[in-house]
Amino acid sequence: MSGHSQQETGFIRAALGHPAFLAGLLLTALFVAAALVSFVWTPFDPEKMQIAAKLKGPSTEHWFGTDHFGRDVFSMLMVGARVSIAVAFVAVGIGIGFGVPLGLYAAANRNSLIDEIVMRGNDLIFAFPSLLLAILITAVFGPGAINAIIAIGIFNIPVFARLSRGAALSLWTREFILAARVAGKGAARISVEHILPNLMNLLIVQGTIQFSLAVLAEAGLAYVGLGAQPPTPSWGRMLAEAQTFISLAPHMALFPGLAIVLTVLGLNLLGDGLRDLHDPRIRRSRG
Amino acid sequence: MNMSKSLAAVSALAVALGLAVMPAQAARTDISVGMVLEPPNLDPTGGAAAAIDEVVYANIFQGLTRFNSDGEVVPDLARSWDISEDGLTYTFHLQDGVTFHDGSAFDAEDVKFSLDRARGENSTNAQKALFAEIAEVEIVDPQTVKVTLSEPNGSFLFNMAWGDAVIVAPETADNNATNPVGTGPFKFGDWVKGDHVDLTKYADYWGEPAKLDKVTFKFISDPTAAFASVMAGDVDAFPNFPAPENLQQFEADPRFSVIVGSTEGETILAMNNKKPPLDNIKVRQAIGHAIDRQSIIDGAMFGYGTPIGTHFAPHNPAYVDLTEQSAYDPALAQELLKEAGVSELTLSLKLPPPSYARRGGEIIAAQLKEAGINTEITNLEWAQWLQEVFKDKNFDLTVISHTEPLDIGIYARDDYYFQYADPEFKKIMEELNDTTDPDKRTELLQAAQKKIADDAVNVYLFQLAKTGVANAKIEGLWENSPTQANDMTQIYWED
Numbered sequence: 182m183s184g185h186s187q188q189e190t191g192f193i194r195a196a197l198g199h200p201a202f203l204a205g206l207l208l209t210a211l212f213v214a215a216a217l218v219s220f221v222w223t224p225f226d227p228e229k230m231q232i233a234a235k236l237k238g239p240s241t242e243h244w245f246g247t248d249h250f251g252r253d254v255f256s257m258l259m260v261g262a263r264v265s266i267a268v269a270f271v272a273v274g275i276g277i278g279f280g281v282p283l284g285l286y287a288a289a290n291r292n293s294l295i296d297e298i299v300m301r302g303n304d305l306i307f308a309f310p311s312l313l314l315a316i317l318i319t320a321v322f323g324p325g326a327i328n329a330i331i332a333i334g335i336f337n338i339p340v341f342a343r344l345s346r347g348a349a350l351s352l353w354t355r356e357f358i359l360a361a362r363v364a365g366k367g368a369a370r371i372s373v374e375h376i377l378p379n380l381m382n383l384l385i386v387q388g389t390i391q392f393s394l395a396v397l398a399e400a401g402l403a404y405v406g407l408g409a410q411p412p413t414p415s416w417g418r419m420l421a422e423a424q425t426f427i428s429l430a431p432h433m434a435l436f437p438g439l440a441i442v443l444t445v446l447g448l449n450l451l452g453d454g455l456r457d458l459h460d461p462r463i464r465r466s467r468g
Numbered sequence: 469m470n471m472s473k474s475l476a477a478v479s480a481l482a483v484a485l486g487l488a489v490m491p492a493q494a495a496r497t498d499i500s501v502g503m504v505l506e507p508p509n510l511d512p513t514g515g516a517a518a519a520i521d522e523v524v525y526a527n528i529f530q531g532l533t534r535f536n537s538d539g540e541v542v543p544d545l546a547r548s549w550d551i552s553e554d555g556l557t558y559t560f561h562l563q564d565g566v567t568f569h570d571g572s573a574f575d576a577e578d579v580k581f582s583l584d585r586a587r588g589e590n591s592t593n594a595q596k597a598l599f600a601e602i603a604e605v606e607i608v609d610p611q612t613v614k615v616t617l618s619e620p621n622g623s624f625l626f627n628m629a630w631g632d633a634v635i636v637a638p639e640t641a642d643n644n645a646t647n648p649v650g651t652g653p654f655k656f657g658d659w660v661k662g663d664h665v666d667l668t669k670y671a672d673y674w675g676e677p678a679k680l681d682k683v684t685f686k687f688i689s690d691p692t693a694a695f696a697s698v699m700a701g702d703v704d705a706f707p708n709f710p711a712p713e714n715l716q717q718f719e720a721d722p723r724f725s726v727i728v729g730s731t732e733g734e735t736i737l738a739m740n741n742k743k744p745p746l747d748n749i750k751v752r753q754a755i756g757h758a759i760d761r762q763s764i765i766d767g768a769m770f771g772y773g774t775p776i777g778t779h780f781a782p783h784n785p786a787y788v789d790l791t792e793q794s795a796y797d798p799a800l801a802q803e804l805l806k807e808a809g810v811s812e813l814t815l816s817l818k819l820p821p822p823s824y825a826r827r828g829g830e831i832i833a834a835q836l837k838e839a840g841i842n843t844e845i846t847n848l849e850w851a852q853w854l855q856e857v858f859k860d861k862n863f864d865l866t867v868i869s870h871t872e873p874l875d876i877g878i879y880a881r882d883d884y885y886f887q888y889a890d891p892e893f894k895k896i897m898e899e900l901n902d903t904t905d906p907d908k909r910t911e912l913l914q915a916a917q918k919k920i921a922d923d924a925v926n927v928y929l930f931q932l933a934k935t936g937v938a939n940a941k942i943e944g945l946w947e948n949s950p951t952q953a954n955d956m957t958q959i960y961w962e963d
Contacts, residue, residue, distance in 0.1 A: 230831060
C-alpha cells in the first residue's frame with residue numbers, strides 16, 4: 182500500500198515538472214468543463230435566433246459575438262463541445278471495446294489462421310482512407326451524430342487491435358506469464374488477468390491521442406455536412422457556415438477554429454505527457 | 469551608334485506602352501459569366517434543368533416567340549402571327565434569311581419538326597404540357613406555318629416562348645445535348661466539363677448581331693470561390709450570385725455594380741398535404757401563422773426578397789397580396805393546433821442544398837419550435853432530395869423555390885409532391901386554359917391564388933430575388949429573371 186502511494190507522489194511530482202503535460206491537462210480540462218457547464222448554464226440559448234442582432238462582433242454581452250442568425254457564438258461553442266466529446270468518447274469506446282479483445286485474442290492465438298484473419302482485416306480498414314469511408318457510411322445511412330460516431334468508431338478498432346496485439350505478444354514471452362501457464366490458467370484468463378492490466382498505460386495514452394483525432398474527424402464530417410444536424414450546434418458546421426462571412430464577420434470562423442485547434446492540441450499534449458510520465462526510462466532521465 | 473541604340477530603346481518602349489494601353493482603349497468584346505450549377509446537357513428540349521436554359525436560351529436557340537427582359541412575349545423566329553376568331557388556329561409568318569449554325573436554312577419544315585417532336589409520343593421534353601393542345605402543325609409555304617389547337621389556349625404564345633419550345637433542325641436535333649445547333653446570335657464553341665462552356669458570335673445571324681465576340685459560362689458552385697473569382701476578375705458577371713451576404717461588399721466597391729431584381733421563384737415551405745396530421749387544414753394554417761416571413765428574408769437572404777401570400781409572382785399584374793391571411797401570429801398558431809387536437813407534434817424538414825433552403829429551413833425550425841412544433845432537419849443533396857421528397861413524397865416539410873414562370877398550374881397536378889390536386893382548383897385551371905379574354909383570365913388567376921391561400925396548401929414565403937453582381941462597365945444585363953436565361957445578345961462593355 183505504501184509503495185503504491187509513493188508511486189503516486191512520484192507521478193505527481195514528475196507531472197508538475199512537465200509543462201507540456203500541464204498545458205495539455207489545462208486545455209483538456211477547459212474543454213471538458215465547457216461541455217459540462219453547458220448542461221446547466223450557457224450565457225444564451227444556443228438555438229435562440231435574433232435576426233436583428235446578427236453578425237455582431239465580440240462584446241461584453243456576446244463574448245464571442247453572434248452568428249448570421251444572431252445566435253450567441255460562445256453558447257454554441259459550449260454546447261458544441263458537448264457534441265464533440267460525446268462523439269469522440271463513444272467512438273474511442275467502440276475502438277477499445279472491439280479492438281482490444283480482438284488484439285488480445287489474436288496474440289493468444291498467434292500465427293494461427295484466426296490471427297491472420299483478424300490482422301489482415303485490420304490492414305484492410307487501415308488501408309482505406311479513413312475520412313473517405315466515414316463519408317461513405319454517412320452518405321449511405323444518412324447524416325447525423327450517431328452515424329458519425331459509428332464511422333469514426335470503426336476506424337479506431339484496428340488502431341487498438343494492432344496496439345494490444347503487439348504489446349501482448351511481447352508479454353506472452355515473459356516469465357510471469359509462463360508461471361501463470363504452469364499454474365494451469367487458460368489463454369483467455371491469462372489475457373484478462375495478466376496481460377490486460379499491463380496494457381492499461383499504453384491504452385490510456387493511445388486513447389487520449391485517438392480522442393483528439395476523433396474530435397478532429399467529427400469536426401471534419403460536420404464541416405462537410407455529415408455530422409450532427411442543425412439546430413444542434415457543432416464546431417465543424419459553425420466553421421463551414423462562417424466561410425462566406427469571413428470578410429464580414431471573421432469572429433464567426435475564428436472562435437470555432439480556435440476551439441478545434443486548442444482542443445486537439447490539448448489532447449495531444451496530454452497524451453504525449455502521459456506517455457512520458459508512464460515511461461520509466463524517460464522519467465528516470467528527467468529525474 | 470549610341471543614338472540609334474537609345475532611339476531603338478525608345479521606340480521599343482513606345483511599342484510596349486502602346487500594346488499595354490491598347491486593350492484599355494478598345495472596349496472588350498468577351499465576357500465570362502459565372503453560374504452556380506453546370507447544365508447536365510445543352511439540349512433545352514430534353515431536360516428540365518434551369519442551367520440548360522441559362523446557357524442556351526436566346527443565345528444559341530430561339531423559338532417562335534420569346535420572353536424579353538420584362539417578361540413580355542415578343543416575336544422571335546415568327547415575325548408575326550394571325551389568330552383565328554375561335555382562337556383555334558395560329559398562323560405564324562416566319563423570319564426571312566434565317567440559318568442554323570451548321571449553315572442549313574431554317575424554314576417551316578423545321579418548325580413542324582420541332583413541335584411534332586416535342587409533343588410526340590417518344591418526346592423527352594420536360595414540359596410536354598406546353599404542347600398538349602396542339603392538334604396539328606401544317607406547312608402552308610416555307611415561310612408560313614399553321615398550328616391548329618384542339619381547344620383554345622390563352623397562353624399558347626406564352627408557352628411557345630419557353631426554352632423547351634425552341635426550334636431545332638431535324639439533322640442536328642439528336643446531338644444538341646453535347647453539340648447544340650440553333651439559329652441564335654451565338655454558336656456553341658467548346659464545353660470543358662466541370663469548368664466552362666464557350667459560345668462564339670455567329671457571323672451569319674439573321675437579326676441584329678451580338679455585340680460580344682465570345683461568351684464563357686463558368687461553373688462555380690462554392691459561394692466562397694464565387695466571391696473570390698468575382699473579386700479577382702476571373703468572372704465579369706455573376707447574374708445569380710449564391711451568397712447574398714457578400715453583396716454589401718460589392719456595393720461598396722466602385723468596380724462592381726450589384727443588380728437586384730425579381731425572379732419567377734416562389735419560395736415555399738411545401739407541406740405533404742396527404743400525410744397526417746398535415747392533412748388537417750388547421751395544422752397547416754397553424755404552421756403558416758407560426759412563421760415570420762420577414763425574418764426569414766432578413767436572416768437567410770439578407771433582406772433580398774418580397775414576402776408572398778400565395779404561389780404567384782408579385783410583379784405579375786394579376787398578383788393578389790394575401791400575406792395578411794397567414795400573418796405571423798404565434799398565439800393564433802397555438803390556438804389552431806389546440807383546435808386541431810394536435811400536441812407534441814414532430815415533423816421532418818428536408819432541405820435541399822441552396823442557401824435559401826438550408827438557412828431558411830433553420831430559421832423556420834426555430835420559429836416552429838416557439839409555436840410548439842418540433843422539427844427534425846435533414847440536409848439532403850439534390851439527387852437525394854429529388855428521390856426522397858419529389859418522387860417518393862417521403863417528407864413532412866421542405867423548403868424549395870419554384871422558378872418556372874406562371875407555374876400556379878402545378879397545384880392542379882395529380883400526384884405532385886405536395887399532394888394537393890383539389891378538384892375545385894383543377895376546375896379553375898381548366899377554365900383558365902379555355903379562356904383567352906385577358907380580363908377574365910386575370911379574374912381566374914386571382915381566384916386560383918385565393919383558393920390555394922384559403923386551403924393553406926403550402927406556406928408561401930417569399931419571391932426569390934435575383935441578386936447579381938457584375939463589372940460596373942458591363943451594360944445590358946437583365947435586371948429581372950422572367951424566365952431561366954442569361955440573354956447575352958444585348959450585352960456590351962462601356963469604354
